[in-house]
Amino acid sequence: MAGNAKASALRALLAKGEFILAPGIYDGISARVADRMGFPALYMTGYGATASMLGLPDAGLATYSDMVGRAEMICSVIDTPLIADADTGYGGLLNVQRTVRGYEAAGVAAIQIEDQEMPKKCGHTPGRRVVPAEDMVLKIRVAADARRDANTLIVARTDARTAHGLDEALRRAKLYEEAGADIIFVESPESEAELQRIGKEVSKPLLANMVEFGKTPRVETARLKEWGFDLAIYPGLGFSVAAEAMRQAWQHLKEKGTSNDMIVPQYRGMHELMGFPEVWEFEKKWAQV
Template sequence: MAGNRQAARLRDLLARGEFILAPGIYDGISARVADRMGFPALYMTGYGATASMLGLPDAGLATYSDMLGRAEMICSVIETPLIADADTGYGGLLNVQRTIRGYEAAGVAAIQIEDQEMPKKCGHTPGRRVVPAEEMAVKLRVAADARRHEETLIVARTDARTALGLDEALRRARLYEEAGADIIFVESPESEAELERIGREVSKPLLANMVEFGKTPRAEVDRLKKWGFDLAIYPVLGLTVAAEAMRQSFAHLKEAGTSVGDPAPQYDDIHGLMGFGEVWDFEKRWAT
């Protein structure tokens, strides 16, 4: 099973102490572009998936079926291990079991669930509320037990920092470690000092969210490694860059009445990126 092999590959990289740098992907094009770049992992962002599927904010509006379908599509066009956002697990304990098994079957290597109340909200927006820590710990035990392959990784995210403070977020991180999470994700710390403290107090592999326009200061890989982090995701980097490039191109088209002289760069091998070469080879082989 491809997802099983990719999960084993991701586990091996973490065990060997290799830092995992994972750009955010959200659709087939972003997946294909990133897959060609040689990253150790990719990250399916809930923000980007919701925006690209529905044109709506990441506010609990994408369903389990929406996100599973997006994960299945992405896994079908990449070879790189995928870390995928699964929100809160989409409900109670049975929902969590179904989510883990569905994502795992789709080929996801590492599945992220968070301790927000439903409907969840984007991690760097106001008004987030979290469930009791012990309730989330049970979810994580269910998630670990639901795996059909021991290689599949469970990422536990806590959103407690914003509403309840860093001490509570770290208490939850330790509880989630004990509950069976393989990777810990403390969302939206607000200073470099907080990042350093998280690195000191979390013992399992630790994920940093280097989100554009967020609450957390962005730091380069060398400093994240020094502070004790093992993974870094850049969930909306590709999305924001693509949106701005489109805005520039469309503005030029409206003003100039032509695409000639467009200031935005063009991807000059879009046919190759999308796999048209394979289509043409197939047609030549089976031409009558």
């Protein structure tokens, strides 16, 4: 499925009212595993991408080039529409234009931009600062105008809740709706009551971040849909269970001196997952006789 076709497919699912459940992916292996699972969309997590590329925290250290390259690689190995974290747009208005066009060219279906100051921080960590709402409104307008395909979706995220309260976050959400965002993302609500209020007051399609170990209660999709949400992302689930599985496996190896009899399950069929059968077919076809 081409990049524009993926955006069109994601937009059509939202228009039909189908709830979009998107697991967080961050590298080639996680992308290929999730792509086989039948999810309507996948989410490229900035936390996971930064951690897997740089071994560093999601604190504004990954550059535009880092992230657009990771998005392009992921899009090249999946058929599922990708929602991708683009942080603050990596600078001013001209940077936002470049980011949107670069992510589009990479094959991304929906591009997420947030209203934090640079350097940004992970959405469930302290010390986040937001730009004036008017600055973010301009970024959204530029992002919407920069699209080469009208089907590409712009996700506007506000981080105002933690430092400025829910009223300010909702005020910004409404401004971002009017500015042309296709999807609204109010980061870090701190209770089910707050989630319900967000669902009542936001008109455009609404994204919930069901992050592991964060400030927001994790709520099953049926209730999120009932409260007015249209998408839910699980950005931390994949890398947190992968890291713990590796820790357990390597602990076993250290203690036992072997990988035999490990309780931790191993993925069977890695060759097939990574596309080795296609390589073998290619080599067979073009083998020298």
